[in-house]
Amino acid sequence: MDYAAGRFAEGGYHPTSVADIVGGMKVGKGVFYWYFSSKEELFLEILRDAQHALRRAQQKAIEDENDPVRRIEAGIRCSMEWLAENRHFFALLQFAGTEELFAPHLRRGQEVAVADVVRHVQEAIAAGQLADVDPVVISHAILGVTNHLARTFILDRGEDAATVADAAVAFCLNGLRGGVLDPA
Amino acid sequence: MDYAAGRFAEGGYHPTSVADIVGGMKVGKGVFYWYFSSKEELFLEILRDAQHALRRAQQKAIEDENDPVRRIEAGIRCSMEWLAENRHFFALLQFAGTEELFAPHLRRGQEVAVADVVRHVQEAIAAGQLADVDPVVISHAILGVTNHLARTFILDRGEDAATVADAAVAFCLNGLRGGVLDPA
DNA sequence: CCGTTCCTTGACCGATCGGTCAAGTCTGCC
DNA sequence: GGCAGACTTGACCGATCGGTCAAGGAACGG
Numbered sequence: 358m359d360y361a362a363g364r365f366a367e368g369g370y371h372p373t374s375v376a377d378i379v380g381g382m383k384v385g386k387g388v389f390y391w392y393f394s395s396k397e398e399l400f401l402e403i404l405r406d407a408q409h410a411l412r413r414a415q416q417k418a419i420e421d422e423n424d425p426v427r428r429i430e431a432g433i434r435c436s437m438e439w440l441a442e443n444r445h446f447f448a449l450l451q452f453a454g455t456e457e458l459f460a461p462h463l464r465r466g467q468e469v470a471v472a473d474v475v476r477h478v479q480e481a482i483a484a485g486q487l488a489d490v491d492p493v494v495i496s497h498a499i500l501g502v503t504n505h506l507a508r509t510f511i512l513d514r515g516e517d518a519a520t521v522a523d524a525a526v527a528f529c530l531n532g533l534r535g536g537v538l539d540p541a
Numbered sequence: 542m543d544y545a546a547g548r549f550a551e552g553g554y555h556p557t558s559v560a561d562i563v564g565g566m567k568v569g570k571g572v573f574y575w576y577f578s579s580k581e582e583l584f585l586e587i588l589r590d591a592q593h594a595l596r597r598a599q600q601k602a603i604e605d606e607n608d609p610v611r612r613i614e615a616g617i618r619c620s621m622e623w624l625a626e627n628r629h630f631f632a633l634l635q636f637a638g639t640e641e642l643f644a645p646h647l648r649r650g651q652e653v654a655v656a657d658v659v660r661h662v663q664e665a666i667a668a669g670q671l672a673d674v675d676p677v678v679i680s681h682a683i684l685g686v687t688n689h690l691a692r693t694f695i696l697d698r699g700e701d702a703a704t705v706a707d708a709a710v711a712f713c714l715n716g717l718r719g720g721v722l723d724p725a
Numbered sequence: 726c727c728g729t730t731c732c733t734t735g736a737c738c739g740a741t742c743g744g745t746c747a748a749g750t751c752t753g754c755c
Numbered sequence: 756g757g758c759a760g761a762c763t764t765g766a767c768c769g770a771t772c773g774g775t776c777a778a779g780g781a782a783c784g785g
Contacts, residue, residue, distance in 0.1 A: 369640055371555035375773060385734040386774080396773065452639040454692075455632070456553055464697070487718055490711065494690070498712045501689025502682045508638075509681050513648070527674065528682045532716030534671055559743060569764040570744080580743065 362403045366445035370400060370452055401462060404453055407446040408466035414439045415470065425480040426487070426530075432474065433503050433529065434522040440507040441518035447507070471496045499529050546587045550629035554584060554636055585646060588637050591630040592650035598623045599654065609664040610671070610714075616658065617687050617713065618706040624691040625702035631691070655680045683713050 360382055364373045375396050379389050393399040418435035422428045440447045453459040474496035481487040487495075506525045510516040544566055548557045559580050563573050577583040602619035606612045624631045637643040655677070662676035671679075690709045694700040 367641075369555075371553075374771075376771085387735075387776085388733055390774065391732065448639070455636040455639050457551075488715065491708065494694070494705075494708045495712065497690060497693050498686045498709070501685045501687075503685075505681060505685025505688065506678070510678070521678075524675065524678045525682070528679065528716065530716050530718055531672065532712065532714050532718075534714055534716075558741075560741085571746080571765075572763055574744070575762065 358399070358403060358406075361399060362407075362449060363445050365400065365403065365452075366448040370456070397458065400449075400453075400459065404449060404459060404462060405466075407443070407449060408463075410443070410446070411436065411439055412466070412470060415473070425477040425484065428477045429474060429481070429499070429529075430526050432477075433499065433526050434519070436503050437507055437511070437518045437522040437525065441511045444512055447512065451508070467500070471500060474499060502529055542583070542587060542590075545583060546591075546633060547629050549584065549587065549636075550632040554640070581642065584633075584637075584643065588633060588643060588646060589650075591627070591633060592647075594627070594630070595620065595623055596650070596654060599657070609661040609668065612661045613658060613665070613683070613713075614710050616661075617683065617710050618703070620687050621691055621695070621702050621706040621709065625695045628696055631696065635692070651684070655684060658683060686713055 361378045364378055364381065368377070375386065375389060379386050389399075393402070415432050415435050418431045419428045422431050450463060453463040471493070475492045478487060478492035478495050482489050482492065502525050506521055507518075510521045511518055545562050548562055548565065552561070559570065559573060563570050573583075577586070599616050599619050602615045603612045606615050634647060637647040658680035659676045662671060662679050665671040666673050666676065686709055690705055691702075694705045695702055
């Protein structure tokens with residue numbers, strides 16, 4: 358399954374054939390269909406595993422942070438780190454979002470992650486640490502920044518995960534203005 | 542080509558066959574290969590058109606804004622509006638980013654758009670309107686927020702483009718804290 | 726030594742893919 | 756009318772796809 362994930366990640370789901378996978382593992386085709394009922398199911402299983410792994414990493418990074426804003430920050434950093442170390446899974450997640458067939462599953466997992474962040478945001482707003490804006494929108498915005506920055510700077514340009522995470526956190530917390538008061 | 546773009550958007554690039562396209566247009570296969578040398582070339586042409594259209598819309602929205610921050614804001618709003626009105630193209634752009642074959646072309650166009658934003662950011666920083674952070678990172682972050690918010694709230698949930706744009710602008714400008722002073 | 730169950734093989738299947746091409750139609754020019 | 760070249764057709768091609776299945780180990784209890 359790890360091998361298959363790698364192949365899917367580098368070649369894409371559709372162009373990678375079952376024959377490629379079993380051929381590369383030097384096993385017969387039968388063994389594939391013994392363990393998985395279809396190519397589609399294999400991908401869903403990989404997808405599910407990847408989402409669980411990311412979520413576990415996030416929860417571990419957060420468990421001993423009391424301050425809600427610090428929890429959000431830890432979540433961003435941890436996601437960035439995880440995406441850097443699991444680039445093949447990252448590619449898979451990106452792809453899953455573009456396929457009618459897999460998008461719902463991806464979205465479902467994403468909503469769970471967002472729900473976590475939403476709770477922290479609500480907590481922080483209640484404590485007066487953050488401005489009172491729709492937490493769901495905020496959380497999705499954070500996810501968007503994290504994903505895109507990871508994709509661009511870590512995957513495409515090979516930059517350091519911690520550095521990119523710093524930038525992402527700074528942007529999410531302070532936005533463009535970053536504490537500069539609007540002269541208007 | 543419009544028809545083909547629609548098919549690609551709703552069915553995905555790989556699952557949509559040339560036979561589907563020509564069949565749906567009630568023409569022979571020959572006419573397809575008369576105008577395009579391959580399925581791949583057709584997709585690249587569609588992709589290029591979509592990027593040009595988006596860029597034109599952005600430049601039109603910006604041309605009569607003097608303030609750099611206002612130009613950034615106008616760019617976000619205009620992109621959101623365009624993505625809402627051209628959902629099929631949006632789906633295509635998303636897909637192109639996941640395919641080794643098309644990603645470079647997508648990225649090239651994206652870099653052009655980012656370069657525009659970078660100039661505005663630099664101008665604004667020089668004017669003291671924004672904090673002095675790497676403009677390239679900032680610009681990609683804006684792009685990430687815009688894309689993800691558009692995808693989630695406009696495409697998936699059918700919300701109003703202007704409303705989502707408001708939220709995106711607010712987040713980009715002020716971040717999470719949104720002017721709330723850090724008590725620490 | 727047999728029978729049973731679990732696992733593995735790879736030849737094979739029908740379907741479908743992207744792409745080709747001989748043949749034909751249409752249009753306008755001489 | 757007749758010719759040229761632009762355009763259109765759809766049968767056809769080899770390749771490859773996801774998936775099946777008859778056949779055959781390997782391990783085990785009896």
